[in-house]
Amino acid sequence: MAEDFKKITEQNSNYNDLEQKSVSELTEIINNEDKTVAQAVEEVLPQIKNLIESVIKQVKSGGRLFYIGAGTSGRLGILDASECPPTFGVSDDVVIGLIAGGDQAIRKAVEFAEDNTELGWQDLKAYNIHKRDIVIGIAASGTTPYVLGAVKDCKSHDIPTGCITCNPKSPLANAVDFPIEVVVGPEVITGSSRMKAGTAQKMILNMISTALMIKLDRVKGHKMVDMQLSNHKLVNRGVQMIREALHIDETQAKALLDEHQSVRQAIAYGQKTHQ
Incomplete structure (x- = not known):
């Protein structure tokens, strides 16, 4: 020592x-x-x-x-x-x-x-x-x-x-x-x-x-787009992320999240279909 x-x-x-x-x-x-x-x-x-x-x-x-x-x-x-x-x-x-x-x-x-x-x-x-x-x-x-x-x-x-x-x-x-x-x-x-x-x-x-x-590309901009959707708070946060990224309403964002079960994938799909 x-x-x-x-x-x-x-x-x-x-x-x-x-x-x-x-x-x-x-x-x-x-x-x-x-x-x-x-x-x-x-x-x-x-x-x-x-x-x-x-x-x-x-x-x-x-x-x-x-x-x-x-x-x-x-x-x-x-x-x-x-x-x-x-x-x-x-x-x-x-x-x-x-x-x-x-x-x-x-x-x-x-x-x-x-x-x-x-x-x-x-x-x-x-x-x-x-x-x-x-x-x-x-x-x-x-x-x-x-x-x-x-x-x-x-x-x-x-x-x-x-x-x-x-x-x-x-x-x-x-x-x-x-x-x-x-x-x-x-x-x-x-x-x-x-x-x-x-x-x-x-x-x-x-x-x-x-x-x-x-x-490791686990953050997009400043958002936790790969977070696990393990409770209602995080699901709601995910919906808001999708709304902001795609400029859509809450119902549409929720539908995308329900379909893809991933904020990142929902945003990617939304951006692709809106091109």
């Missing part, structure tokens, strides 16, 4: 006697700290760009994007991965989220699962991981053994890697090809990286998956 590595995520909070503060004071403190997160993310946009470009390259070559993490970091990766199929209509094996301890750890912590340096690679091997894939380790500390072991094994198998961490010069950042070190400073509650660190991770994950899906 580098001599100058310091766990900023574990440094003492800038606030004392939290239990004595009013709810109004607490919300103001938390909000003020949250305001600093977007600026911290902005400072690492070049690193985010580099990682996203590699992700796009790998996925377009037939690979998959894996997120791997423990605790909050693992849950955020799974959240981002799980939202890609309904939002963009891709298969659920394009973006895959893994968490130390398996799916049961999504809801309830699995003791010491994150301390196993071999478990991450085992979880990846269960998906027959290969060189066209890319793995992003998510760990606020940059030291989580489950994540660190996984990316090191990926490197030894020539699988490209990236990371999202909130401590500079961490072992995790040093172990990957495309490190993102977003330094948000101490948490309001000392060491509670579900707060600012988690917010920063969520923002960056949003960028990665959204940019990837746009570059």
Whole structure:
């Protein structure tokens, strides 16, 4: 571990006697700290760009994007991965989220699962991981053994890697090809990286998956034309997209959507027949 590595995520909070503060004071403190997160993310946009470009390259070559993490970091990766199929209509094996301890750890912590340096690679091997894939380790500390072991094994198998961490010069950042070190400073509650660190991770994950899906042509203009029509709200949204694209009334748009069961296909058919 580098001599100058310091766990900023574990440094003492800038606030004392939290239990004595009013709810109004607490919300103001938390909000003020949250305001600093977007600026911290902005400072690492070049690193985010580099990682996203590699992700796009790998996925377009037939690979998959894996997120791997423990605790909050693992849950955020799974959240981002799980939202890609309904939002963009891709298969659920394009973006895959893994968490130390398996799916049961999504809801309830699995003791010491994150301390196993071999478990991450085992979880990846269960998906027959290969060189066209890319793995992003998510760990606020940059030291989580489950994540660190996984990316090191990926490197030894020539699988490209990236990371999202909130401590500079961490072992995790040093172990990957495309490190993102977003330094948000101490948490309001000392060491509670579900707060600012988690917010920063969520923002960056949003960028990665959204940019990837746009570059995979899963967005037309600014519309989610490949979204799964899984509830009335989304069906209604789809009808409005078709109306706007084809300049037709709601009844006609609804008929096209009912026929094609896809916003993209309905628009394409409508544009073809109106030529």
